[in-house]
Amino acid sequence: MNLLIMGLPGAGKGTQAAKIVEEFGVAHISTGDMFRAAMANKTEMGVLAKSYIDKGELVPDEVTNGIVKERLAESDIAEKGFLLDGYPRTIEQAYALDETLKALGLKLDGVINIEVNPDSLVERLSGRIIHKETGETFHKVFNPPVGDYNEDDYYQREDDKPETVKRRLDVNIAQGAPIIEHYRKAGIVSDIQGNQEIDAVFADIEKAIAAMK
Incomplete structure (x- = not known):
């Protein structure tokens, strides 16, 4: 089974990729x-x-x-299959991947596309706050400091500010749209609703993979 997983930052792609690798025994190929x-x-x-x-x-x-x-081209890929994570990032890389797979006699069986409303991702990704004195990290919504807290005692990194997060998401959406469309034309995209509990998302992924076989 040869798969590609896609999703915006904060959509839970990393978590689901790890679960796919564990369950199906495919090689996890991440860019880093x-x-x-x-x-x-x-x-x-x-x-x-x-x-x-x-x-x-x-x-x-x-x-x-x-x-x-x-x-x-390594030997474990032919034996186990793969899950590509973080590549392709551009449509040009997607075209290059098509050529690579063709040259190696491989094919992509499916694209798992985890969909999450970008507005909820801004809240999820921009909620991180750091205590000035201790450096301890919290999240305004999911892991707030205990009791009433003084916001002046906390700060946000530039990367975590809502306007920065929104810009990053906008870039990802613009880059990802033509890639998704490319694979939609090939009829291999499975859209998975990411605004669910982790196990519910994975259950939907398992169903999508079963339908590919």
């Missing part, structure tokens, strides 16, 4: 892990990626695509 492994193993693409990272530059698409191809 791939880069770290390629650089540690000093593969051709790993060495190239490190040369950009060491200079503080963005790794070009052709290098990222090359690292993905190296990983998908």
